[in-house]
Amino acid sequence: xxxxxxxxxxxxxxxxxxxxxxFALSRSMVAQGKTESACVxxxxxxxxxxxxxxxxxxxxxxxxxxxxxDIPKLTVRKGLYTYTVETVATHGGESTYSVSDxxxxxxxxxHWYFGAGAQTWVLERDGxxxxxxxxxxxxxxxxxxxxxxxxLKPKNLDEAIGRPIELRETKVCFGCHATNAVTNGxxxxxxLRPGVTCEHCHAGTTAHLADAINGxxxxxxxxxxxxxxxDISNFCGQCHxxxxxxxxxxxxxxxxxxxQPYRLANSRxxxxxxxxxxxxxxxxxxxxxxxxxxxxDAPCLACHSSSAAAASVxxxxxxxxxxxxxxxxxxxxxxxxxxxxxxxxxxxxxLTFTDHQIRIVKPGEPxxx
Amino acid sequence: xxxxxxxxxxxxxxxNLWWNCSSRAKPGLxxxxxxxxxxxxxxxxxxxxASFSDVVAKATAARDANDLPGAIELYQQALKLNSQWPDGWxxxxxxxxxxxxxxxxxxxxxxxxELTPNAAPALAMRGLCxxxxxxxxxxxxxxxxxxxxxxxxxxxxEKILRYHEALLLTxxxxxxxxxxxxxxxxxxxxxxxxxxxxxxxxxLRTPLLPKELRADQQExxxxxxxAVFDFMRHDLDATRAEFQxxxxxxxxxxxxxxxxxxxxxxxxxxxxxxEFKKELDVNPANAVAEVMLAWIPLMQNDGxxxxxxxxxxxxxxxxxxxxQLVLGRALTETGDKDGIQxxxxxxxxxxxxxEVHLALTKAYSKFGRKEDARRERLxxxxxxxxxxxxxxxx
Numbered sequence: 152x153x154x155x156x157x158x159x160x161x162x163x164x165x166x167x168x169x170x171x172x173x174f175a176l177s178r179s180m181v182a183q184g185k186t187e188s189a190c191v192x193x194x195x196x197x198x199x200x201x202x203x204x205x206x207x208x209x210x211x212x213x214x215x216x217x218x219x220x221d222i223p224k225l226t227v228r229k230g231l232y233t234y235t236v237e238t239v240a241t242h243g244g245e246s247t248y249s250v251s252d253x254x255x256x257x258x259x260x261x262h263w264y265f266g267a268g269a270q271t272w273v274l275e276r277d278g279x280x281x282x283x284x285x286x287x288x289x290x291x292x293x294x295x296x297x298x299x300x301x302x303l304k305p306k307n308l309d310e311a312i313g314r315p316i317e318l319r320e321t322k323v324c325f326g327c328h329a330t331n332a333v334t335n336g337x338x339x340x341x342x343l344r345p346g347v348t349c350e351h352c353h354a355g356t357t358a359h360l361a362d363a364i365n366g367x368x369x370x371x372x373x374x375x376x377x378x379x380x381x382d383i384s385n386f387c388g389q390c391h392x393x394x395x396x397x398x399x400x401x402x403x404x405x406x407x408x409x410x411q412p413y414r415l416a417n418s419r420x421x422x423x424x425x426x427x428x429x430x431x432x433x434x435x436x437x438x439x440x441x442x443x444x445x446x447x448d449a450p451c452l453a454c455h456s457s458s459a460a461a462a463s464v465x466x467x468x469x470x471x472x473x474x475x476x477x478x479x480x481x482x483x484x485x486x487x488x489x490x491x492x493x494x495x496x497x498x499x500x501x502l503t504f505t506d507h508q509i510r511i512v513k514p515g516e517p518x519x520x
Numbered sequence: 521x522x523x524x525x526x527x528x529x530x531x532x533x534x535x536n537l538w539w540n541c542s543s544r545a546k547p548g549l550x551x552x553x554x555x556x557x558x559x560x561x562x563x564x565x566x567x568x569x570a571s572f573s574d575v576v577a578k579a580t581a582a583r584d585a586n587d588l589p590g591a592i593e594l595y596q597q598a599l600k601l602n603s604q605w606p607d608g609w610x611x612x613x614x615x616x617x618x619x620x621x622x623x624x625x626x627x628x629x630x631x632x633x634e635l636t637p638n639a640a641p642a643l644a645m646r647g648l649c650x651x652x653x654x655x656x657x658x659x660x661x662x663x664x665x666x667x668x669x670x671x672x673x674x675x676x677x678e679k680i681l682r683y684h685e686a687l688l689l690t691x692x693x694x695x696x697x698x699x700x701x702x703x704x705x706x707x708x709x710x711x712x713x714x715x716x717x718x719x720x721x722x723x724l725r726t727p728l729l730p731k732e733l734r735a736d737q738q739e740x741x742x743x744x745x746x747a748v749f750d751f752m753r754h755d756l757d758a759t760r761a762e763f764q765x766x767x768x769x770x771x772x773x774x775x776x777x778x779x780x781x782x783x784x785x786x787x788x789x790x791x792x793x794x795e796f797k798k799e800l801d802v803n804p805a806n807a808v809a810e811v812m813l814a815w816i817p818l819m820q821n822d823g824x825x826x827x828x829x830x831x832x833x834x835x836x837x838x839x840x841x842x843x844q845l846v847l848g849r850a851l852t853e854t855g856d857k858d859g860i861q862x863x864x865x866x867x868x869x870x871x872x873x874x875e876v877h878l879a880l881t882k883a884y885s886k887f888g889r890k891e892d893a894r895r896e897r898l899x900x901x902x903x904x905x906x907x908x909x910x911x912x913x914x
Contacts, residue, residue: 336790423885
C-alpha cells in the first residue's frame with residue numbers, strides 16, 4: 152500500500168476547509184448586511200442570546216410582532232375618542248390603528264412596533280409620522296395613553312391620532328430601537344434592521360468581519376468592558392439617557408426613573424472611575440434582564456463587604472479601588488436592591504422601573520430629584 | 521419712551537413702591553422701618569414746617585399739569601430740603617428722563633436706589649439712561665438686574681427692556697444670548713428694519729449698536745436679520761432663500777455661513793457642519809466655526825473627531841470661553857486629564873454656564889475625582905431645579 156502524505160494533511164485540511172466555509176458564509180452574510188448572523192460564527196453564545204433580549208426586540212415589523220399576535224382586537228375610549236388596534240392573522244399578522252369620534256374614523260396601518268413589553272406604534276399618515284396616542288400595556292392588559300402624552304388635548308379627530316414627530320425625533324426613536332437606521336445623520340429605512348443588534352453597540356463590526364476573514368483581528372471593535380463607569384454610562388445613556396442629557400433638558404420627577412444612567416450618577420456611591428458601579432457590572436446586555444433581586448448582591452458586595460468580594464473584581468482599575476470599602480449594611484447582606492433600589496411606578500400606573508439612584512430609602516420620603 | 525410705559529405705575533411709586541419692595545421683610549421689621557420713615561418725614565417737616573410740604577404740593581401740581589421744567593425745579597428744591605425723600609428722587613429722575621436729560625436722570629435714580637435698593641423700575645430706568653449716555657456696561661448690568669427682579673411686569677416694559685438688553689449683549693459680544701432674546705420679538709411682531717438690523721448685527725457677530733454701523737452696510741445686515749427673523753418664525757423655506765441671496769450677493773461676508781449653520785444645528789446637524797466648513801473656507805480663522813465643528817461630535821461623545829477643531833479654535837482665540845470648553849471636553853473624551861485644566865479655566869470665566877459645569881462633572885467623574893464630580897453634579901442640579909419642563913420628556 153502506497154502511503155501518501157494525505158492522511159497526515161487531512162486533519163489540517165479539514166480545519167482549513169471548515170474555516171474557509173465559515174468565512175465564506177460570513178463573507179456572504181456581510182455582503183448581505185446580516186452582520187449579526189455572521190457574528191454567530193465566532194461569538195455564538197452572545198450572538199444567539201442577544202436577539203431575545205428586550206433590546207434585541209426593541210422594534211418589530213408587521214407580521215413579526217409577538218405582543219399583538221395573540222390579541223386580535225384592543226379598544227379603549229379616551230375622552231371623545233375611541234381607539235382600536237386590530238391584528239389580522241390572515242394578513243400576515245399586520246395590525247391597524249383606528250381612532251373614531253363616533254361619526255368619523257381614521258384607520259392607518261401600523262408599520263413600526265416599538266417596545267418588547269409595553270408597545271407604542273409609529274404611524275404614518277399623509278407623509279407625517281405620529282407617535283400613537285395610546286399604547287399597549289401588558290400590566291392592564293390593554294390600551295391607555297402613551298406615557299408622556301397624557302396631557303395632550305386633541306382639538307379634532309385628526310389630532311387625536313397621536314403626537315406628530317419631527318424628523319429629528321424620528322431619528323432618535325429609530326436610532327435607539329433599530330440598527331443602521333441612521334446613516335450619516337440621515338434616516339435610512341433601506342438599511343434599517345429592527346432591534347438592537349451587534350453592530351448597534353459594537354461600531355465597526357462590518358470592518359472587523361471583513362478583516363477577520365483575512366485573519367486580521369486588529370480592527371476588532373473596542374472592548375466596552377474596558378471603559379470607565381462614566382464612559383459606560385454615557386455609552387448606554389445614548390439611548391437610556393445620560394445624566395448630562397437629563398440635566399441639560401431639565402428633566403425632573405418620577406418619569407426620570409426610566410433614565411437609569413441619570414439616576415445611577417445621582418447616587419452617592421457613583422464613582423465614574425470605578426468599574427464596580429458601571430452598567431455592565433450588573434447587566435449583561437447579551438442576556439435577558441435578570442429579575443431576581445439576589446442576582447445583584449455580588450456587585451453590591453463588591454464594595455459593601457470585606458475585601459474578599461472586592462478583590463474578585465479583576466480589572467486593574469478595580470484592583471486600585473479594591474481597598475476602598477463602603478459602609479456595610481447593618482440590616483442585611485442579601486437582596487440589597489430590594490431596599491436600596493426601590494421599584495417606582497410611573498404616574499400612569501402601568502409601568503414599573505427600578506430606581507437606579509442607590510440610596511438609603513427613608514419611609515415616606517418623596518421621589519428624590 | 522420708557523417713562524410713558526411706566527407712567528401709570530410711577531404715580532403710585534414712592535412709599536407704596538418702597539413698601540412693596542420691603543414686603544419680604546418680617547412684619548415686625550416692616551413696621552419698624554415704616555415708623556422710621558414716617559419719623560424722618562415728620563422730622564423733616566418739623567425742620568421746614570411750611571416750605572417742604574408746600575414745595576412738594578407745588579411739584580405735584582406742576583407734574584400733574586405736565587409742566588416738566590417747572591416740576592423738575594420744584595422737586596430739586598424739595599430734595600434740597602429733604603434729601604432722604606425717595607419719592608422725590610424717583611419723580612425727579614423720571615421727569616428728567618422724560619426731557620432727555622439722561623445724565624441727570626441717572627444721578628437722581630442713583631439717589632433713589634440708595635434709599636430703595638433693588639427697586640426694579642428704577643433699575644430699569646437707570647439702565648435706559650445709561651444706555652442713552654453710552655455707559656453700556658453699567659446699562660447692561662442694571663437692565664439685567666431689573667429684569668431679574670421683575671421689571672418686565674407689563675408687555676410693553678418687557679419689550680423695551682429686552683430689546684435694549686439684546687442690543688447691549690450684541691455690543692458686548694454675547695451674540696448667542698442676544699439671539700435668544702430677539703426670538704421673543706419674532707412671536708408676535710412684524711419685521712421692521714430696526715429689528716432686522718439688530719438681528720443682523722447679532723447674527724453676523726458684529727459687536728456694534730445699530731447706530732454705530734456704517735450706512736452702506738445696513739442693507740447687508742438687514743438681509744441677514746431677515747433670514748434670522750424668518751427662521752425664528754419657523755419659515756425655513758424663506759430662511760434658505762434669504763441665505764442663498766446673501767451668499768450670492770456677498771459671497772465672503774464673515775460669519776454668514778456660520779450663522780446659517782448655527783440656526784440649522786438644532787434640526788439638521790449635518791447641514792450645519794456643511795455651513796461651518798464653508799465658513800472656514802471663507803474665513804479660515806473663524807474660531808466659533810471651529811468650536812461648533814468640535815461641539816457636534818462631542819455631543820456624540822466623539823472626542824477624536826472633535827479634538828483637532830477644538831485645538832484650532834483655541835489657537836485662533838484662546839480667550840474664547842467656548843473654545844476652552846470644547847478643548848476641555850475633547851481632551852476628556854480622549855482620556856487626557858489636561859481637559860480638566862481647560863474646563864477649570866473656563867468655569868472661572870463663565871461660572872453660570874451650565875455646559876461648563878456639565879463638562880467638568882464628566883471630567884472629574886471620568887478621572888476618579890469622585891467628590892469634585894459630586895459637588896459639580898449637585899451644582900448642575902441646583903442650577904436647573906427651577907426650570908423643570910416635564911412635557912419635554914422624550
